[in-house]
Amino acid sequence: MIGINGYELLVLAILAVAVLGPERLPEYASQLARLIRELRRMASGARDQLREEVGPEIDEVDWRKLDPRQYDPRRIIKEALLDDFEDAVKPVSAKPSAARTPAAGSSAAAGVAPAPGTPSQDAGPARTQPPAVTPLVRLESGAPAPFDTEAT
Template identity: 75%
Template sequence: MIGINGYELLVLAILAVAVLGPERLPEYASQLARLVREVRRMASGAKEQLREEVGPEIDEVDWRKLDPRQYDPRRIIKEALIDDFEDAVKPVSARPAPAAPRGGTSAPGAERAAAPTGPPAVKPLMRLQNGERAPFDIEAT
């Protein structure tokens, strides 16, 4: 939990005996024990208060999913890009059909004319002539 192994704990205990001395060490050890008990009591009280306020839904929460160590930005970006790619390459038959016009019957050729025939037209690229200045928008700068 704290990340201290046995050797480090032994070094800290020897250091505490040397700094505090054998006379005051039991007093400080009992104060430390009281502090640990008080912190545990406060933590359990906070858990109970949270459980009372939130209700039984708190038991259904998957806390491992909310662990910040599970956050991997590369994985999240990769999944998002793959999802977008799969949406982009869906066949046309899988996409929803355009809505039929309201108002009853229509002419036989009207359905064909209303259906999209392909991607929208793209404007041609306008090139500047030699010596022509590029348009300048004073509000954009």
């Protein structure tokens, strides 16, 4: 609490006896005891007043989290970044993939691909097929390449 070990306390007591003398030492010791009692009473009164004004939720506060000695910017940034990463990854890893577990009677299980533009039978109402891709058409030999006037 104060950071004084037994040896330092002994040295302070010897110094107090030497400086104050044996006549005044009991008087100062009783004043110190009264001061400590008064400080404890004031602290207890302040705690009770705070609890009375704030309410019962004051007991639920974790005061160690609010201790400024616990403030480490590197740890706070690391936790914030990891929380964002876990939030971003969790929905992806939590969803089961319908494509990995096709129904036994579906065309995907039989090895037949559905026609382009038609929705899959096991996809459900929430899943839609990507738009159909037009097949690549090769130009005939000697034909000019298409030219887009808006692109240039």
